[in-house]
Amino acid sequence: MGxxxxxTHKTLRNTLNHKPQQIVSLLxxxxxxxxxxxxxxxxxxxxxxxxxxxxRITGTNGSGKTSLLKILAGLNTSETGTIYLDDxxxxxxxxxxxxxxxxxxxxxxxxxxxxxxxxxxMALSQSVDEPTLINALAHLGLQGxxxxxxxxxxxxxxxxxxxxxxxxxxxKVWLLDEPFTALDSQGIKIVELCIQQHxxxxxxxxxxxxxxxxxxxxxxxxL
Amino acid sequence: MNIYLQTLKRDLxxxxxxxxxxxxxxxxxxxxxSLFPLAISPEATTLAQIAGGIxxxxxxxxxxxxLNTLFYHDFExxxxxxxxxxxxxxxxxxxxxIAAHWILTGIPIILLSPLLGLFLFLDNEGIKILMFTLxxxxxxLSLIGAIGASLIIGIKNAGMLLSLLILxxxxxxxxxxxxxxxxxxxxxxxxxxxxxxxxxxxxxxxxAPFVSSMALKISLE
Numbered sequence: 001m002g003x004x005x006x007x008t009h010k011t012l013r014n015t016l017n018h019k020p021q022q023i024v025s026l027l028x029x030x031x032x033x034x035x036x037x038x039x040x041x042x043x044x045x046x047x048x049x050x051x052x053x054x055x056r057i058t059g060t061n062g063s064g065k066t067s068l069l070k071i072l073a074g075l076n077t078s079e080t081g082t083i084y085l086d087d088x089x090x091x092x093x094x095x096x097x098x099x100x101x102x103x104x105x106x107x108x109x110x111x112x113x114x115x116x117x118x119x120x121x122m123a124l125s126q127s128v129d130e131p132t133l134i135n136a137l138a139h140l141g142l143q144g145x146x147x148x149x150x151x152x153x154x155x156x157x158x159x160x161x162x163x164x165x166x167x168x169x170x171x172k173v174w175l176l177d178e179p180f181t182a183l184d185s186q187g188i189k190i191v192e193l194c195i196q197q198h199x200x201x202x203x204x205x206x207x208x209x210x211x212x213x214x215x216x217x218x219x220x221x222x223l
Numbered sequence: 224m225n226i227y228l229q230t231l232k233r234d235l236x237x238x239x240x241x242x243x244x245x246x247x248x249x250x251x252x253x254x255x256x257s258l259f260p261l262a263i264s265p266e267a268t269t270l271a272q273i274a275g276g277i278x279x280x281x282x283x284x285x286x287x288x289x290l291n292t293l294f295y296h297d298f299e300x301x302x303x304x305x306x307x308x309x310x311x312x313x314x315x316x317x318x319x320x321i322a323a324h325w326i327l328t329g330i331p332i333i334l335l336s337p338l339l340g341l342f343l344f345l346d347n348e349g350i351k352i353l354m355f356t357l358x359x360x361x362x363x364l365s366l367i368g369a370i371g372a373s374l375i376i377g378i379k380n381a382g383m384l385l386s387l388l389i390l391x392x393x394x395x396x397x398x399x400x401x402x403x404x405x406x407x408x409x410x411x412x413x414x415x416x417x418x419x420x421x422x423x424x425x426x427x428x429x430x431a432p433f434v435s436s437m438a439l440k441i442s443l444e
Contacts, residue, residue, distance in 0.1 A: 073304075073308050074307075074308050075304055075307060075308055075443065075444075076444055077444065093310045094310075096308055096309065096310040097310040099308060101304070101308055103301045103304055104301075105299075105300055105301025105304070106300055106301060107301040107302050107304075107305055108300055109237055109296070109300060109302070111236075111237045111240035111241045112233070112236060112237060112240070116233070116236065119229075120229060120230075120233050121302075121305060123226050123229050124226065124305050124306060124309040124311065125309060125310070149240075
């Protein structure tokens with residue numbers, strides 16, 4: 001009886017896509033530095049980011065915001081220092097599993113439909129079923145566009161397809177590079193709400209933006 | 224569905240929606256083969272002698288032409304970054320992309336080759352061996368080509384560089400494959416060539432995905 005109850009609970013949780021109560025996790029950056037050509041963008045950057053932290057990275061163009069996110073995503077390598085999520089070092093399988101990274105490039109193939117694009121993007125990090133994907137697209141106002149080819153969408157809609165991934169991702173750490181570009185105010189609100197929910201569930205979110213963000217509880221890292 | 228099969232399916236899907244990228248190189252293959260009789264001689268004995276070589280050289284250039292697009296689009300739209308940071312095995316993801324490339328270029332070449340062989344008066348035994356060498360060696364072409372394609376990513380107009388990098392590695396395949404075809408048409412044994420082609424296939428299958436994934440990591444940094 002007890003087991004059955006647990007099973008129903010688990011199914012319910014999966015359909016609602018709620019994450020289980022998480023143990024507090026820490027993203028630790030120790031003495032990170034980044035050099036591009038002859039320019040030292042930043043060095044001696046040490047940070048501890050707790051569960052439930054929203055960190056907004058600010059700075060002028062070329063100050064290394066994107067580079068920092070790429071280093072944290074495991075795409076680039078830091079010249080010095082270490083990065084750990086709990087006990088797992090960057091680029092380890094366990095670390096990469098907890099990362100959801102959205103670059104400023106669209107990650108969209110124009111010859112495929114919204115659904116196919118989102119499905120593949122999410123499949124790279126976790127297993128997903130179609131209703132969840134359609135539901136996530138609907139959250140961002142793309143119902144009816146699931147089977148539309150991406151080249152027919154506007155710039156903002158293309159951005160929304162990728163951002164729909166936020167409603168699905170189980171990753172603890174979100175790294176969002178300019179998530180609000182091309183979005184209208186309503187779209188920004190939806191994404192901010194999603195980040196807020198992620199925070200409440202113990203997730204970590206680092207993002208860069210040039211727009212003003214009304215996100216509550218955000219901390220700012222100025223590069 | 225497993226992510227590697229999904230990658231394969233996705234690449235095939237993209238090609239179906241954008242067939243010009245694939246058809247372009249195949250058309251080049253057919254055209255270049257069909258120009259030789261006009262330029263050299265329409266005589267059956269002359270053409271039959273050089274048919275294997277013509278078809279092999281053309282198919283190699285066709286594969287080379289199609290390699291530019293292997294990683295380029297995924298690099299442009301940022302999907303390659305997502306593959307790199309995914310916790311799945313990058314060499315296997317690349318292998319799936321290479322498999323899709325082979326299905327889209329290698330298989331059509333193999334299917335077209337008997338037709339072009341007949342066109343160049345190649346005898347039945349020659350056509351059989353030609354198809355067999357293509358089946359054995361076009362996967363090697365895609366695999367070895369992937370190494371070059373991943374090295375030139377991020378460099379503008381690097382088609383020339385790709386040819387310089389890749390053609391020397393293609394030469395052994397060309398030598399063994401075309402000599403197999405010409406020996407088969409005069410009734411000689413071709414086992415040695417086929418063994419060499421198989422060895423090259425196994426070697427490239429084992430190494431190319433790993434080398435290519437390392438090259439991609441360097442190129443994207």
